[in-house]
Amino acid sequence: RAPQKTRERWKKWGVVPRGVDREVCEGMHRTHMGVDHEPDNLLMSAVRVALADGWAGSMISTDISDVLFGTPRPMRGKAGFGMFKDDQVNIVVHGHEPTLAEMIVLMADDPEMQEYARSKGAAGINLGGMCCTANEILMRHGIPTAGGFTNQELAILTGKVDAMTVDVQCIMPALVKLSERFHTRMVTTSEKAKFTGATHVGYEEHRAAEVAKEIIKLAVDNFPNRKKNGYAATDQQDLVAGFSQEYIEYMQGGRMRASFRPLNDAIQVGRIRGVVGLAGCDNPRVPAQGLHLYLAKEFIKSDVLVVSTGCGSHACQAAGYMTPEMALEHAGPGLKEVCEAIGIPPILPLGSCVDNSRILTILTAMAAEGGLSEEIGGMPGVGIAPEWMSEKALAIGTYFAASGVPVIFGGESPVGASNEVTRIMSETWYERFKGAFHFEPDPEKIFDMALKYIDAARDALKLKKYEPGKFGVERVLMDMAARRESSL
Ligand code: SF4
Numbered sequence: 001r002a003p004q005k006t007r008e009r010w011k012k013w014g015v016v017p018r019g020v021d022r023e024v025c026e027g028m029h030r031t032h033m034g035v036d037h038e039p040d041n042l043l044m045s046a047v048r049v050a051l052a053d054g055w056a057g058s059m060i061s062t063d064i065s066d067v068l069f070g071t072p073r074p075m076r077g078k079a080g081f082g083m084f085k086d087d088q089v090n091i092v093v094h095g096h097e098p099t100l101a102e103m104i105v106l107m108a109d110d111p112e113m114q115e116y117a118r119s120k121g122a123a124g125i126n127l128g129g130m131c132c133t134a135n136e137i138l139m140r141h142g143i144p145t146a147g148g149f150t151n152q153e154l155a156i157l158t159g160k161v162d163a164m165t166v167d168v169q170c171i172m173p174a175l176v177k178l179s180e181r182f183h184t185r186m187v188t189t190s191e192k193a194k195f196t197g198a199t200h201v202g203y204e205e206h207r208a209a210e211v212a213k214e215i216i217k218l219a220v221d222n223f224p225n226r227k228k229n230g231y232a233a234t235d236q237q238d239l240v241a242g243f244s245q246e247y248i249e250y251m252q253g254g255r256m257r258a259s260f261r262p263l264n265d266a267i268q269v270g271r272i273r274g275v276v277g278l279a280g281c282d283n284p285r286v287p288a289q290g291l292h293l294y295l296a297k298e299f300i301k302s303d304v305l306v307v308s309t310g311c312g313s314h315a316c317q318a319a320g321y322m323t324p325e326m327a328l329e330h331a332g333p334g335l336k337e338v339c340e341a342i343g344i345p346p347i348l349p350l351g352s353c354v355d356n357s358r359i360l361t362i363l364t365a366m367a368a369e370g371g372l373s374e375e376i377g378g379m380p381g382v383g384i385a386p387e388w389m390s391e392k393a394l395a396i397g398t399y400f401a402a403s404g405v406p407v408i409f410g411g412e413s414p415v416g417a418s419n420e421v422t423r424i425m426s427e428t429w430y431e432r433f434k435g436a437f438h439f440e441p442d443p444e445k446i447f448d449m450a451l452k453y454i455d456a457a458r459d460a461l462k463l464k465k466y467e468p469g470k471f472g473v474e475r476v477l478m479d480m481a482a483r484r485e486s487s488l
Contacts, residue, residue, distance in 0.1 A: 065136070072242035072244045077241055079314065093129055104165070122220065135355070243344070245362045310352060379405075
């Protein structure tokens, strides 16, 4: 599904994956004591693992989720702890695997469950998402999001969460201890991830509805135990979420003429300077919503379209930057003009971290549309994960770099101790794939580096020079005399 030229590069450099498990197993063997000692060779193996993860693992997961639960389309929603209701059973669905979450969403509306909630004195059942499960159920059902990675403990501190169900990845180990200070029931659901002290309700696909009901009942039973402790959080922000490659294409031409032409044209003439993928985790080492929001605001101000995934989206949502109205107010004039014409916001949330594969398919569609680069490499686009913390973020960054996207990660470099590894990942990968992998802790430098890559790609493609403020100048109604004057 990648552009032909991108695939030719992979073939040339011997990094076409031969299967997901094979590459992972081989990678583990290479790093066993006394096997692969050449940095470049080892890194090329990591590239193969990462390409398998991105173009096979994540992309297939996204596709199957879309087949099972529907391709996302924009819908309004809410973000913030104000979503928790005093008179309803509040359940937070946290983790990554959408299958059980989808079933809980379905079963929460079941008349039997609603009646059960009423029998315990609650007015209803109120669901909220956390981390990537939040993205999944927000973009398909408009279920409010309680936030990203750094919000999970804070949600419990509100004292209003009757149950939090978790599956895999990004679950803080201290959640169970913390929940004991309140009344929250912690429910683990995956055989792969158990927590001492939590209630385990194992998820089984063939009895998904039953398991979902069991979890909901457990939360309902806990509703009468709610205490008065916890801090009152009432903030809520409006948002629009649920953009997929298919929908962005549809928005640019309708059902009959769906295409990426308007976006490519806007980039060619410099109305839009480039595209940034703002992805990845949020991180307790930086102030809440810190770097994601700072970068998103600066990029849209500079006429750069932002697509976001994972907890990066949560940061912008919680700050209220995910409505077209709010974000357009801060967008540069060229970007604003295009977004208003097409009817899209300047920050487009594409879904969970697995949905980074949607960015790959968007870049591929842009390459196929023509007028920019014929491959992913060379596009005026950059990937940024300013607050990353999870290992899989490294795999994501690597498959983007190997697909041709310059990638910048925040924080200290985990490979900074080796000049050779740093050089290979930045310079050698750029020569081979037109992508690169940098680590840069300073957010202002991240911003500058990204714009440099975008402008260099524009120059290499011989696109019109980007001029700030050139487009979108305020329209003035002219009288006859002024028109005559201007036509002279
Ligand atoms: S973006 Fe990072 S922190 Fe957030 S859910 Fe994904 S992996 Fe976890």
